[in-house]
Amino acid sequence: DIVMTQSPDSLAVSLGERATINCKSSQSVLSRSNSQNSVAWYQQKPGQPPRLIIYWASTRQSGVPDRFSGSGSGTDFTLTISSLQAEDVAVYYCQQYYNSLPLTFGGGTKVEIK
């Protein structure tokens, strides 16, 4: 199975400041079929289901504010919140969907306000 390792486990950021979350896969998730990286990011607020925010490593889901961006390639990926808002407090998960199953998630990163 492909292991997704997120860091840090938690971070506290001041309102309006940048938040950066890292995700490392145990093998490359660059799809040979379309040359895109098979990584998605989800946001989960307490008591709610996860919400898809990024797929193919950098494509923002419809309706997601443009302060959220995804980057990276191969085995190293980053989710950036450019200017943290109060409503962004949540746990964020990365997920790989490279050719082999199972789908796997990172352990999650909790984002709080400093």
Added chain:
Amino acid sequence: QIQLVQSGAEVKKPGASVKVSCKASGYTFVSFGISWVRQAPGQGLEWMAWINPHNGNRKYAQMFKDRLSMTTDKSTTTASMELRSLRSDDTAVYFCARTVGYCTSSSNCYIHYLDYWGQGTLVTVSS
């Protein structure tokens, strides 16, 4: 709007089975797969399995292969999963999620990301 509405919370004894349903609306049911994902209390997300409502093709995480069954009903646009031989460590919130992917044949499918999720169903296993 796209919605996935799950059945209500369940309390089960060890060794029993539980069935969770997921009613989909707002999109063409057979055009997207359905994944099942669980989250133990205070823990992360664990993908369990996927089913293609169009042809019934199923994919499982190895640890659930022997205990998990999934079905879909095109007439009611409902997906269901049944987990058998419950243990205390099966206590979790179970989510269904619409899953983006594609199939090159009836048996060769690529499962990608989960774009819409149900609200979750808490299953508590306790004696």
